[in-house]
Amino acid sequence: MKKLFGFLTRGEKIILIFLVGGAAAGLILRSFVLSPKPVDPVVKVIKPANQSLVSLPVAEVKKGPEKEFEKKTLKSEDVKIDINAAGVNELTRLPGVGLATAENIVRYREENGPFLSVDSLMSVKGIGASKLKRIASAAVVR
Numbered sequence: 001m002k003k004l005f006g007f008l009t010r011g012e013k014i015i016l017i018f019l020v021g022g023a024a025a026g027l028i029l030r031s032f033v034l035s036p037k038p039v040d041p042v043v044k045v046i047k048p049a050n051q052s053l054v055s056l057p058v059a060e061v062k063k064g065p066e067k068e069f070e071k072k073t074l075k076s077e078d079v080k081i082d083i084n085a086a087g088v089n090e091l092t093r094l095p096g097v098g099l100a101t102a103e104n105i106v107r108y109r110e111e112n113g114p115f116l117s118v119d120s121l122m123s124v125k126g127i128g129a130s131k132l133k134r135i136a137s138a139a140v141v142r
Contacts, residue, residue: 080140083121084114096134101126115141 008016081090083105091102101124108124109115118139121127127135 080138082142083118083139084109084141094135094138096131101131117141 081094083091088099088102088106091097091105092099094102097105104125104127105121112123115121118136118141119132121132121135121139122129
């Protein structure tokens with residue numbers, strides 16, 4: 001080492017050793033500790049009254065650099081949601097139903113009793129004919 005770095009003073013050699021060692025430690029930490037972990041889709045288990053368990057995916061990971069979550073709404077061939085038993089989270093799965101509308105549905109149900117039909121959702125604030133048409137394909141009254 002004396003011949004290889006003979007032009008450096010003893011103090012400069014010590015500083016060089018610390019710099020090289022620090023850079024190596026930083027690379028090791030970055031590759032192991034800070035590497036992104038794979039994300040699994042979230043699954044929520046819903047158990048309607050007097051029925052067997054149904055498992056529905058709540059969110060799915062978008063492919064791409066942004067890795068954001070997006071709400072997956074129900075289609076007519078999927079499991080239908082009972083609007084008399086579902087909570088706010090389940091109601092947001094209905095097409096066209098956001099958090100505010102879901103809260104309005106639950107509030108209306110608590111104040112006026114259970115819905116007699118899906119069409120009676122028209123009485124809920126924020127639900128008109130066009131929104132009801134979208135909701136009806138994925139909602140049911142039991």
